[in-house]
Amino acid sequence: MLFINTRPVERAQALTQCLAQTHFQVLDLPLLELQALPYTAYLHQLYAQLSDTQIIVVVSPIAVDVGMQYLQESGLLLSQLSHIKWITVGQTTAKRLAEYGIESIVPEVETSEGMLSLPIFKNIPNLKKIAFWRGEGGRQFMMQQCLDQNIEILNFLLYERHLPASTIKKFTQFEQTLAKYEQPYWVCISSEASWHHWIQLTQKNQTILQNCHYLVLGERLYQILQHHSKQHQHCFKIHHIVNLDPNTVLQAMTELERKL
Missing domain, CATH: 3.40.50.10090 (Rossmann fold)
Structure with missing residues (x-):
């Protein structure tokens, strides 16, 4: 399965390395540039x-x-x-x-x-x-x-x-190779700004938006995604996590994967 690592470049490495040692494929796609x-x-x-x-x-x-x-x-x-x-x-x-x-x-x-x-x-x-x-x-x-x-x-x-220009280009390339990835795609959303940038990226490809399983940081962000889902009649799954430690993210994904 594919995990889309949306963390900024300077914060993404530990999570990417952790997941790369498992059966998850990782696509680094930073949604924030600082x-x-x-x-x-x-x-x-x-x-x-x-x-x-x-x-x-x-x-x-x-x-x-x-x-x-x-x-x-x-x-x-x-x-x-x-x-x-x-x-x-x-x-x-x-x-x-x-x-x-x-x-x-x-x-x-x-x-x-x-x-x-x-x-x-x-x-x-x-x-x-x-x-x-x-x-x-x-x-x-x-x-x-x-x-x-x-x-x-x-x-x-x-x-x-900002939403990095390199991410927009990389996302376009990702769209062209979707068929080789097993659904759902896993995405970690750590801030409201990241979520808005993700919506911006996927506005012309609602299939990707809806075929993701979102891990979100905290209850308030969870409610923001829930509201978006109901407002736009989307059916994606959302699970909130308490921190962004790589082991926390991996454990959440592993447990949720068993329930799919």
Whole structure:
């Protein structure tokens, strides 16, 4: 069977290697390309406000790298942030942050909902200000939940996300070779942005869209796909997973395959 690995190039290798050792064929088809945004006067103003910020939420390894690079450019020392609690959305991001000597809190479920359920949001008295190191379009739900609780948000837009041009070309080539692959095709969708790009890719080939079994990260994304399925009368199958660890993905696919 075919697994379509939609993770960005810099995050796809571990999952591809894990599945390549099984009976699954793997097609690397990244739905997101990440590119750093420039350091601006507005970002400089945001960094200046970190001295009275209580939490920094870091959403990806690239957010760590760009955030730290711009921290240096801001003239602020990492030692001046010793009072801050750090939250990372997943273990990969936590490991990247640890390379800078920073320990972070990681939710069991690697989603916005998972982060919001962390005890830290109840344990910090008078929680007033949270910074988000993120990409364009990401973590809107979590930020809105914080705003609804009257928590001030420092919105660090550090990178933007695109559908890679190489993916569009590769997808066209994939369409021409469909006959050699056994259905269903397995696809991991890790963000709402990835899902929108997948819909964009498959808009002229609804057969592919409907012949996939989707593994989605978290309950909210699961509901988004469910809504799309009902709205457009599609019949694809959806299963949600709690993290993107290669073994988690492989285990979910193996268990679901037995039920086909």
